[in-house]
Amino acid sequence: MEDSELQKLVEKISNEVFGIPFKHQAIFNPRLRSTGGRYLLKSHNIEINKKYLEQLGRQELIGIIKHELCHYHLHLEGKGYQHRDRDFKVLLKKTGAPRFCNQLPEVKKKRTIKKIVLYKCTKCNLPYKRKRQIDTSRYVCGKCKGRLEKVDESFVN
Known part of the structure; x- marks a missing residue:
């Protein structure tokens, strides 16, 4: 699907579902990573992540x-267009639009592997598990103020 086809699809959905024409531009934005799409407040354009079409379908x-389009139409009408606003939630239900998009399969794979770094105090041998590495020259043991040393780094599913 190209940008011109996306534009026609957005215009069609706007007319059929909302009964109001879409008068701005809809394009695929390849730089979007963590979201399915976004509505731009200043230009009133809509950008869509093409990966959602490729991986999860039409x-x-x-x-x-x-x-x-819920963001778009509510913003132009001067109503509450943000996720937390009542107007937005009501329009989502009325049109059958999802509040959040599904997660991409490639993102799910990346998030299942977790890194755990294990440190221990050189004085009292108290273990510390951390998700991120810490600077052992800056931080000391909370119990005895002893020096910390890195023991192990492992990956867990």
């Missing part, structure tokens, strides 16, 4: 478009 894309 129905997911339509859900994302409906969601972004």
